[in-house]
Amino acid sequence: MTTIAILGAAGRMGQTLLRCSRRFPGLRVTGAREQAGHPGLGQDAGILAGIGPLNVTLADAWPADAAAVIDFTFHTAVADNLERAVASRQGVVLGTTGLTEAEKACVAAAAEAVPIVWAPNFSLGVNLLLDLVRRAASVLGPAAYDAEIVETHHRLKKDAPSGTALGLAEAVAAGRGVALASVAVCGREGITGERPRGEIGIHALRGGDVVGDHTVLFAAEGERVEFTHKASSREAFANGALHAAAWLAGKPAGLYTMRNVLDL
DSSP states (O other), rough: OOOEEETTTTSSSHHHHHHHHHGGGGEEEOOOOOOOOOTTSSSSSSTTTTSSOOOBEEEEETTTTEEEEEOOOGGGGGGHHHHHHHHHHOOEEEEOOOOOHHHHHHHHHHTTTEEEESSSSOOHHHHHHHHHHHHHHSSOTTOOEEEEEEEEOOOOOOOSSHHHHHHHHHHHHHTTSGGGGEEEEEEOOOOOOOOOOOEEEEEEOOOTTTTTEEEEEEEETTTTEEEEEEEEEHHHHHHHHHHHHHHHTOOOOOOOHHHHHOOO
């Protein structure tokens, strides 16, 4: 039995993780954390998530007794959370997106001490999509095929483009053997001129309650090839993250991805 703690447990993703955790008999939630001052502090986390009592109190103290923590909180909290996890020798499942370069460096440093599964998206479908896109990009090269990525999320999402869209762009770049930073363009405006060969366009749409839609388009003269994933529930991400938490048990320190977890 692996014990886990949910960070940001009263948020949308935190509550989904709590609800889905019941499907994993090898996992047991022993901690639920929220920021100081949250109105739900002191209440049973299971009741807040709508699944009945879990006998786990929502608290602002660090859940040091858990073997692993799952973190989908805001990017500014990542460095502090990682420092605490390292101090407690805990594995980390990290799904937070929008990290700065300094915060990414904190992830790499922490992975030298504890095992971390870090992914822009934890759904099985998206991680299969990443693999398919990488393979397609190696065949549908920039000389003939233009690559564009479009993502849509709910109006409350704070970062753009999404971590998944950036992950898909990285997959295209990896398939073509180029550095994404040298070819990426996020949105277009004004008189941009003709589209240069090799460019990877990334576009973010925001509105309503869309959980997450992603499309990768390869367009050539006379044809288009599209790869699309649509998430209708956060449960797809939660189930993947919980699967990763179970997989982490006994793993040595290191930085892992869902490709490792799913053996892709």
